[in-house]
Amino acid sequence: MVELAETAPRQLRAHARRNRDRILAVARDAFANRNGDISLNEVARRAGVGTGTLFRHFPNRDALLEALMHDRTEALCTEAERLLGVPADDAGSALFEWLTDLVDHVAAYQGVSAVLLAEQDADSALHAACHAVDQAATSLLRRAQQTGAVRADLAPDELISLIGAISWVKEQAPDRDAHVRALLTVMIDGLRTSPPRTRSASAR
């Protein structure tokens, strides 16, 4: 009897998890950036669950996005960890390589770049994930700056904004890879530039 009392909820949980997975599968396909946007109700409908079910699993769109992106976010963070161990001479290209991956990641789903820019009081899970990415970017940037590969007058949040901006462009035109790569090239060249032009310290 004790086992039965355990079994029943376990089956329920299995059912619940199946619902969760079906929602994620539908959302992964429907939110993918080339496929245009879709309402959350429509996601629920396609997944064959009630609207309420979707909203209990994922209280808002951000939560759903975070779940969709979770694994790749983690992979990106561990990759950053690895790149921090690279020889000092490669600190610059390590940063640039990682930023290129980051742009792809952020641009994968609609609306993520906007979350990246908003340094909101991180209540949502997606904000937390963005914060982890921030940390990784900051470490890679600092190292690249210390080795002289990247201009010293660039703050971490400025780098994040630059990445968010380019990710947003990719979000708007997901099929124009060459275009986005060109923007990245310009930006990276701008990062390499040593700053002879003085920026007013008071403005910081």
Next chain:
Amino acid sequence: MVELAETAPRQLRAHARRNRDRILAVARDAFANRNGDISLNEVARRAGVGTGTLFRHFPNRDALLEALMHDRTEALCTEAERLLGVPADDAGSALFEWLTDLVDHVAAYQGVSAVLLAEQDADSALHAACHAVDQAATSLLRRAQQTGAVRADLAPDELISLIGAISWVKEQAPDRDAHVRALLTVMIDGLRTSPPRTRSASAR
């Protein structure tokens, strides 16, 4: 009697024009980027007109935005005309100065940077305005490239995307002037860089 027949519609038109102006006044204030977003119905309510009235004057949000921005857009285009006459040595700084103004202009109202990026079949008036800006930017860019002030491997639509991207950041954080100026600095330094790094011609 002939005069009366003319007078009556003229009064109507005056009334209509007053309505139009009240809508614009409300929208100008409510759509200004620090003031957050507002629904079109709410604009109509605040202007004291019916929803239908608003939608006949401005068939969609873009039309309303275009009307709001029209004068400044024109000013920007004539300014570009003037800057094209500047000595060749100043062609680079002329471009950079103008781009800085453009960012302020595009970021003034929510959603304009997205329109700038979308090279849609220009049905809306706002698209037409963006196209005029495109033309001006292209001319200034070409001249700056010919004088060697700006890297030659940059296409006009790539420049527009870069500007749109930075405008979008400003749109997201309208009160962070120093931040946005830093991004512009990086971008402009990237534009100045001559391209020793070869970009694959096949990708273009």
Next chain:
DNA sequence: ACCTGAACACCGTTCAAGT
């Protein structure tokens, strides 16, 4: 413990009815 689906407040947009 989990799910359903009607319901709510809102959005942009349309259109019959008025003057």
Next chain:
DNA sequence: ACCTGAACACCGTTCAAGT
């Protein structure tokens, strides 16, 4: 010729009712 405001189809979100 111009305006009004109810109406429509939609959105994200909630919640009473079910199993």
